[in-house]
Amino acid sequence: MFDLPALEAAAALVHRAFPPTPQYAWPLLAARTGAEVWVKHENHTPTGAFKLRGGLVYMDRLKRERPQVRGVVSATRGNHGQSLAYAGARHGVPVTIVVPQGNSTEKNAAMQAQGARLLEHGADFDAARAYAAALAEAEGLEFAPSFAPDLVLGVATYALEFFRGAPALDALYVPIGLGSGICGCILARDLLGLRTEIIGVQSTEAPAYALSFAAGRVVTVESAQTRADGMAVRIPDPAALAIIRRGAARVVTVTDAEVAAAIRAYWQDTHNLAEGAGAAPLAALLQERGRMAGRRVGLVLCGGNIDLALFRDWVLGREAGEGGGRAG
Template identity: 70%
Template sequence: MFDRDDLDRATEVVHRVMPPTPQYAWPLLRERFGVDVVVKHENHTPTGAFKVRGGLVYLDRLKRERPTVRGVVSATRGNHGQSLAFAGRRFGVPVAIVVPHGNSGEKNAAMRAFGADLIEHGADFDEAKPRAAALAEERGYEFVPSFHRDLVTGVATYALELFTAHPDLDVVYAPIGLGSGICGLIRTRDLLGLRTEIVGVVAQGANAYRLSVEAGAVEPTARAATFADGMAVRVPDPQALAMISAGAARIVEVTEHEIADAIRAYHEDTHNLAEGAGAAALAALAGERRALSGRKACAVLSGGNIDRGWAATVLSGGIPVPA
């Protein structure tokens, strides 16, 4: 993985495009949970999610090394695709993105608005991936995996911002999709010599990483059933799994009800709108609040890209049902 020089260079790349995102300690969250809660606001990026950092670092390196690259292609549920489309426009690289059928309409619209050529294929993320790889061969594009050293280094810049502002954090809760965010946190914590616990969070209906950590090997699941689409992964990445197994304190599962409750808590206490994956960390923190008494905790709000219909359902007390 990356070293401190790599992380500092990535930070320069990211901060040329966007300022550091805030990390606020919200008093109403403290009243609600009885814990000092710092929120890392990765919903405050140009794409509304933390992934934009990785796309910028990946395309910056690719454009320097291969200035004549014909284009890139990847699979996504939305935020990774937005990050590549955003960075591709900045660096002049065509971007094709494969999404599963039934994907978020608003995330699809955002990717197209950033300039991506959007292709629908398969029933879920793991079925969209092989089509993206085949499309790369057909078009002569570079295939961009969803877990890659550049992507992890890029998203780790939010961890550097967080730990620089709050080096005294006792525990950080972070959602797990394919793993770039939590791996960036783990590596950055270790580079800074901190003792902060990092807790990974998965949805109960998409718990492949918890099962795999317990088994000590990749354990795919048959389904990834959650409205937190950023965590809807059936097949863990082996390299991410190794880093999470070695560096995370534990993996916590949260239910759809708990995720929805956390979205409502964010809206009521901070007036920020979180997508399902973005609220999962706060849901896990809420479930462990009694054990956190006297400690300083952080919840990573990894993104706010929730479709209006689902947001309306959650804020009115319901739970979205994915198509």
């Protein structure tokens, strides 16, 4: 999809907007999991999530190649939309975002604050995506998918930073929504000639990629009712699945209760607030801590954009006593 010079050029482009995000080894996470744990803090970007990188690369190319573009439309649960709105504002490109009904109120507000026109349509992300594609044709807008080469190239820059900034990792856990993050990690690892095992993470309530990985073909699911909205996808992207099947070791599924426990663990051990998808890699490591004991493990904290109401209900509510203790 791209070579190392292209990846380094994309990193330079991203770094014109914000500096590399940090990666830290956290001793309390090591005590909790039995592994040496390094966290890549993509919750520290200007939009609080990794997807900003892809939006910057995508919008830069679009504006150079089609300077008269009327505008961009896309669908999102939040972070992809924020990335396009932020990048669109930098390049003077109007951005329309379609979200499913009942989407995160705080992510919606953040997209509007970045200048996006926000529309609600459909019961889930995939319904919103279909509406956005139809709107692109009706209004003469550029449809920006959630998985595309420029998006993968952009988000792969965090993997480049991580692999070069941390000691050699034995394994790296990455959440899977539509797949740009894990594909970027796989491609960056391969370009750098590393042997890091890459493990995808999905919700038990939205396991389309896990099922597809096992079956060797695209498998869709009827619903994606996870509170970890960054992983709430029913229909895998075939190109993403091909990269994941070729380069990932396995795909682990985690429950919403396990994710809530991981959000609490991140707060207790690092004082960083993670959204559901951001905490899913830690949830998977906790599930596999026996397997990973004594190894050096990377976790992508891909975002920290969780609504206060959801945090109170899900993370601090009735589930707060389930699975939240520290393992030595």
